[in-house]
Every structure is written in structure tokens, then in C-alpha cells.
Amino acid sequence: MNRLSAARKGITLLVALTGVWSASGADDPVIDPDVRAAIRTGTARVLVDLRVATAEPSAIGSTQDETLRRLAGSGARLVRRFSTAPLLALEIDAPALARLETMRDIVVRVRVDRITPL
Numbered sequence: 001m002n003r004l005s006a007a008r009k010g011i012t013l014l015v016a017l018t019g020v021w022s023a024s025g026a027d028d029p030v031i032d033p034d035v036r037a038a039i040r041t042g043t044a045r046v047l048v049d050l051r052v053a054t055a056e057p058s059a060i061g062s063t064q065d066e067t068l069r070r071l072a073g074s075g076a077r078l079v080r081r082f083s084t085a086p087l088l089a090l091e092i093d094a095p096a097l098a099r100l101e102t103m104r105d106i107v108v109r110v111r112v113d114r115i116t117p118l
Contacts, residue, residue, distance in 0.1 A: 027104050032111040035097065043093050045079060048100065049109040050086040060086050063106050074099050079113075089113055 038044035050067060052059045064081055067088060076096035080089035092100070092110075100107050 029101055029104060029107040030109040031097070031101065032109070034112045035092075035110055038112065039092070039094050039097055043075075043091050045089065045091050045113040046110050047113045048088045048090055048107060049111070050088065051106050051108050052086045055084075055086070057083055060084070064088055067100075067103065067106055070103060071096055071099055 032046075035044055035046055048067065050060070050063045052063045060083065061081075063086060068076075068078060071090075074096040075093040076099075077091040078088065079091055082088070090096070097110065100110055
């Protein structure tokens with residue numbers, strides 16, 4: 001096998017592995033295990049980190065609107081919108097969490113909303 005053939009095989013393997021990695025959920029939202037535990041007993045208050053193209057308030061607002069639109073009818077309740085941070089504070093149930101998990105294009109992470117003393 002010559003060097004060019006070996007390089008082609010290496011590139012093909014790299015491309016194939018990249019596809020497997022991408023298809024395996026590399027961009028799936030990260031769900032805090034505490035959210036899953038809380039949902040088992042009812043609802044949980046969470047912070048949803050959103051994926052936005054820019055940090056401009058209009059982009060943040062549009063992404064928040066789209067998230068809420070997709071959650072309509074799921075049992076999610078808006079607690080707070082943040083105008084300068086790509087976040088939503090929500091109270092969610094299991095169906096709402098399931099919907100958030102499918103929003104890989106706009107949801108980065110779902111974590112429990114906790115008050116932490118200074």
C-alpha cells in the first residue's frame with residue numbers, strides 16, 4: 001500500500017467516525033440528572049440554556065419565542081424570560097422535558113433552577 005492510499009483510508013475512517021459521533025447525539029441537550037429525578041415526582045423548576053447565533057437581545061428573544069412555541073400544550077409554564085442572557089426559567093413536567101430533549105437545534109442544557117447562597 002502506498003502513502004496516498006493509506007492517507008485516503010485514514011481520511012475515510014476519520015469522516016466515518018465523525019458521522020457516527022455526530023449521529024450519536026453530540027449536539028443533544030445536556031439534561032441535569034437532578035432534573036430527571038425531580039420530574040419523576042411531578043414538576044421541576046429549571047433553567048434552559050439556549051443556543052443563539054448572536055448575543056443580541058433580538059436573537060435571544062426569537063429563540064425564547066421558538067422554544068415556548070414548541071413547548072405549547074406540554075405542561076411547561078414560563079417562570080421568567082431573560083432579556084440579555086440566552087436562558088428561560090420554566091416549570092416543566094415529563095412531557096415538557098421530552099420536548100426539550102428533541103430541540104437540539106436551540107436547547108443546549110436543562111438544569112435545576114437553584115438558589116445558591118453567597
